[in-house]
Amino acid sequence: MRSPSSTIKAAELASGLGAIVLGAGLALLVPKVLQRFAVALLIVGLLVHGAGMTLKYRLENRAGPPLRWERALFWLCWACLIGLAGWMGVRLLAS
Numbered sequence: 001m002r003s004p005s006s007t008i009k010a011a012e013l014a015s016g017l018g019a020i021v022l023g024a025g026l027a028l029l030v031p032k033v034l035q036r037f038a039v040a041l042l043i044v045g046l047l048v049h050g051a052g053m054t055l056k057y058r059l060e061n062r063a064g065p066p067l068r069w070e071r072a073l074f075w076l077c078w079a080c081l082i083g084l085a086g087w088m089g090v091r092l093l094a095s
Contacts, residue, residue: 042088050081 027034034041057074060066066074 039088039092042084046081046085050078053077 053074057066057070060070
């Protein structure tokens with residue numbers, strides 16, 4: 001399997017950043033309309049990001065073991081996602 005070129009990686013990064021900025025812009029533009037969907041959007045985003053991140057991590061492992069910093073970032077991201085899910089759960093139960 002051929003590894004993606006730096007141009008493809010740059011395009012992936014630009015696409016991902018664009019999606020983030022687009023979502024932030026929508027959230028700022030129409031906060032009342034999107035407010036009732038906030039929890040659902042956060043849950044879906046958490047699940048999709050976690051699944052995509054894990055899939056990419058596993059696919060890259062086929063080429064060789066990950067570097068220490070890659071493994072650390074992967075688990076740090078999962079810790080943050082779990083923390084976010086916990087915070088959301090506490091907030092939902094408190095309201």
